[in-house]
Amino acid sequence: SQQGEEDPQALSIQEGENATMNCSYKTSINNLQWYRQNSGRGLVHLILIRSNEREKHSGRLRVTLDTSKKSSSLLITASRAADTASYFCATVKIQGAQKLVFGQGTRLTINP
Amino acid sequence: NAGVTQTPKFQVLKTGQSMTLQCAQDMNHNSMYWYRQDPGMGLRLIYYSASEGTTDKGEVPNGYNVSRLNKREFSLRLESAAPSQTSVYFCASSVQGAGETQYFGPGTRLLVL
Numbered sequence: 001s002q003q004g005e006e007d008p009q010a011l012s013i014q015e016g017e018n019a020t021m022n023c024s025y026k027t028s029i030n031n032l033q034w035y036r037q038n039s040g041r042g043l044v045h046l047i048l049i050r051s052n053e054r055e056k057h058s059g060r061l062r063v064t065l066d067t068s069k070k071s072s073s074l075l076i077t078a079s080r081a082a083d084t085a086s087y088f089c090a091t092v093k094i095q096g097a098q099k100l101v102f103g104q105g106t107r108l109t110i111n112p
Numbered sequence: 113n114a115g116v117t118q119t120p121k122f123q124v125l126k127t128g129q130s131m132t133l134q135c136a137q138d139m140n141h142n143s144m145y146w147y148r149q150d151p152g153m154g155l156r157l158i159y160y161s162a163s164e165g166t167t168d169k170g171e172v173p174n175g176y177n178v179s180r181l182n183k184r185e186f187s188l189r190l191e192s193a194a195p196s197q198t199s200v201y202f203c204a205s206s207v208q209g210a211g212e213t214q215y216f217g218p219g220t221r222l223l224v225l
Contacts, residue, residue: 033214043204043216
C-alpha cells in the first residue's frame, strides 16, 4: 500500500515560476525523502528531512515537514526547463520493518 | 565510480521463461533493494537485503527470488515470467538501512508477452 500521496498528480507552469508539490502520509515516520525521476531514468535523491526537522533547504529546493498534519511540501523556486520530471516523496515508518515507501508522484512540466 | 549498474537495460520474455536481473554497486553500501515501477505509479519494494547474507520480502515478492551474491551484487530472478511482471525494475543501495539516502540504478525494462 502507498504510504505517501502526492498532490497534485500533474503540474504545468512557466519557466521562472515557483512549483509547489505536496505529500501526505498516514503513519508516524522516521524521515521523509524527496526524489526526482527524469523520463526513462532512475530516481535521484533530492532531500531527506527527519521527523524532528521542520524545514530544509538545498539550492533552489525547500522542503517542509509538518508531523502534526502528516504532510510535507517541496518548493522549487525559479523553475527551469531542466526541472521537468516526476517528483516522489518516500517515507520510512517508525513501526515495523525499515522500508522506504513511495507515493505515486507529481509530474512537473516546465514550459519555456 | 559507476554507482549502481543494472543489466540488461531491456528484455523481452515469453510467458513461462525465466531470467535474472543483475545489479551491482561500487559504493561499499551494506543495503540493497529491488523495486518495480508500473505506469503512473510509484515504486514498490520487491525484496531487500539489509546487509550481506540477509534478504527479506518487500511489498510485492510473489513470483520473484533474490540472491545477495556478495556485498556488491544483488540479483533478482523471475522463475516463470508472467505478463503481470511487465514493468520497469530498479535496483538501489544505501549505506545502511532504508532510512538513509538510496542510490538508484538506471532500470531494466521488462516486457513479458
